[in-house]
Amino acid sequence: MTIAGKISKAGFIAAFSLLGLAVSQANASTAPAMTDAEKEAAKLIYFERCAGCHGVLRKGATGKNLEPNWSITQPDGSKLEGGTLRLGTKRLENIIAYGTEGGMVNYDDILTPEEINMMARYLQHEPPIPPEFSLQDMKDSWNLIVPLSERVTKQMNKINLKNVFAVTLRDAGKLALIDGDTHKVWKILESGYAVHISRFSASGRYVYTTGRDGLTTIIDLWPEEPMTVATVRFGSDMRSVDVSKYKGYEDKYLIGGTYWPPQYSIVDGLTLEPIKVVSTRGQTVDGEYHPEPRVASIVANPLKPEWVVSVKETGQILLVDYTDLDNLKSTAIASSKFLHDGGWDASHRYFLVAANASNQVAAVDTKTGKLAAIVDTAKIPHPGRGANFTHPEFGPVWSTGHLGDDVVSLISTPSEEKKNAKYKKHNWKVVQELKMPGAGNLFVKTHPKSKNFWADAPMNPEREIAESVYVFDLNDLSKEPRVLNVGKDSGLPEGKAIRRAVQPEYNQAGDEVWISLWGGKADQSAIVIYDDKTLKVKSVITSPEIITPTGKFNLYNTMFDVY
Template sequence: LRPKALKKKEAYMLADTILNGREGTAMPSWKHMFSKDDAAGMVQWLMDWKNTVELKLSLDDVHKTWKQLANRSELYKKYPHPTDVKDVKDITFATERDASLVDFIDSTNGKVLSRHKAGFAVHVTVTNKRMPRYAYSISRSGRLTMFDLNAPGQPALASVQVGQESRGLAVSPDGKYVMAGNYNPGGAVLCDAKTLEPLKVYPTSSVIDPDGSIGPSRVAFIADTPYAPYFVFALKDGGHVYIVDYSKPDFPIVGDVPNIGKILHDAFENEGKQIGRFVYVASQGSDLMGVIDLKTRTLAAKVYTGPGTKPHPGQGSSWYNKDYGQLNATNSMNVGDVVIWDMDNEAVANVPTAGGGLFVGTSKDTPYIWSDCVLGGPDNYNKVYLINKQTLKTDRIIEVGKKEGHLIDAHTGKVLQKWDATQYTRVTPKATHSKISKEDLVPYTAKLGKKV
């Protein structure tokens, strides 16, 4: 809802979005509450907004919001081992975006261990690899929260309001620091990973964009890397990437990589040899993946994904292929196409899917790259393509409906499996106050409402 961006839109289209929502996004329909005149009035008010105040990121302002919700030291001594699971690495994190909840689930049996209020539209949840008992979440409303996975109920230990609107989150491999990124006020915040105390801010309220203009920039992805003691984050509107060295006093910016492209968004790193040396950055305004070499702290190459594709790798994919060596992949929001390239930054395959998507992922335990089609329209949004990591062809398609789901052989079209996918209305239990932490919990209930 930025006036400059809104003024580039047609007012009638914005009013229609208010009334009818927007497919493939979190924007619902409001026509049951607002009339056409109501929607037109809101659009006019937003487009003619006069009182715009450019917020600037301040360490003092952020530090004032830092709260200790439980005694970390006492819990550390009292619960040296996990209480709700055998291994905290078996805990899966799930975000209920619209409900503003973080869920912790025992992946060995599917049991929901706890559900926590963690700010509006929780966006990312990550773990501390050096100290895996600690996990962190960032909400789009700017709340950064830290949890203790060893203690019963996985209580929240601390929180801090890093901004008004936030997105990215990363934890340093040495377990000492966590960094969060803001859309508003633009910038990144570095915190102590044991206490969540804010240590430094990196404002991006005045940067040079790809057109040479000076203005504010949102911060898109934030990444840690095993290659060097760096945090890497993208200036979404600025078109360049900052590299922060957290091993040095005062955590300086030691690299500034410009001219990557317009509207930077997601990023991921290479696996295999020299893991984490290369950062692949999606430029959605220039339809490419920029390749950042952390050894030289320069832009090594650009991999073009095609006109109008708008690449969106999500967590991205990097894996070993017996013919090409290490490969990498992204999908795109506007086109059903998974682009695959090698370590020479040459595209080696384009795998068609049923529509645009947001995530492409894999792991060492699956023979597939998994790519969604959530932006593929009403006939395709519920499909996930399973692309063979060696043949680079689609082998399976998962199709989920409201009543049943299918696993389909992509070569023959044969349905290999059927699943009951019946959905039910949500039964929301009342929130209760934690006995360990200063937070409200929302218990999980197995009770089902009416069938949808």
């Protein structure tokens, strides 16, 4: 959900949490009246702001179930019932306006009071079911702008491509390509609404973007100025893509996964021509059928010709073999429900993914193709790709922050190096929790050449916390983190809305850290660049075209999974 905005009245946040949906309140048997125009407007707002956490069908995952009525049979046979009809319009208005302690932000300065009331009424109606999206629909949407035969055969510019940053300008529906050496904006291109992720080809020539409108673009970095060479739509909400990277298959295929419809699709890696669509509907790890098991994170296995695909609601991790698409082979690994994002350990053998609503992290051994572990963590882990470093006491660790708890969890990971054999007893355990000033973390980051560990807290309700980042000293993790107020360091005047500091990202050399200062669409935002050693500001990238910057992806670090 969009996180620009100001949250106040901390008591309200706790009092109106959706954790207690089954409440004793006067039941409403029918939903409040709405005009057709209101329903259409509310449907759009829900898709843009809410569906990512609560699901298109409102069955919940990271966010709570928002169906008008729901019933759960508990292990003892008793039933727990609830729903938005039981909450009623006034309470729903308060939840939307002020947020909840579980990580939902306020919308009182994003939506008007009239829109908040409209959304409170809309949530008491049955959710509309959007249309499916077939292989033919994908083919109809495919646009090959520059065929392979017409593309340049060598790099025509002098940009150091390995240090280029692809920056999402979320609400503008654009992607900024920024020269990491000069800190100058190289090119801004149309990319579709709310790009969620940028990935790079195995060759480093192409950028792939995908976002909430289901549109995937491929951008060629070799011409004098970067240009979009092909587009295709995968569905109506999309979160991840990756190319084939195994030797002999480099950039041959690209896979993308959608939240709606719940499926993954495979296209040509250089032209985006659609090839295959595979549904993910099916049984959860609990043995129940789920109609909306959304595809979350996708990564390419460097050890085998396969992709690792996380299916959110079912808790299934799929190893999809791309050597023979006509006779597609896929291994389903049962883990934990509500899978979200994740990354590789330092050895690039184990993929760790947050099962955020289950408060767990699942680890897959991609060498053996089996589940390695399920690790209990603090509330609502949200690692991004996570961060790897060697702990002075516990050896190699992978880390995740939490949306719902004020700690960063460090998980011991296996190593085949003899020097790390002494740490084996700690493997797949949370060996330490780093204390944060509050909950609401989205991303953590470090670099092999750095002695610092960076964590943000953009989902925290307090302005000072949300506008700051926190830097831990890897030489002494017992020390409190250094606090860098990115909002003040940007030099921008303080506005009504919180400008949230989000997603630390290193440059190729590992000596700079870039932070997005994410304001509202009408506010001036910025990217603040810090020297990793001195923690002093080196540069601030701010101009009218830098609108709602969020994710930043350095080409080299993204290609080689450096985090």
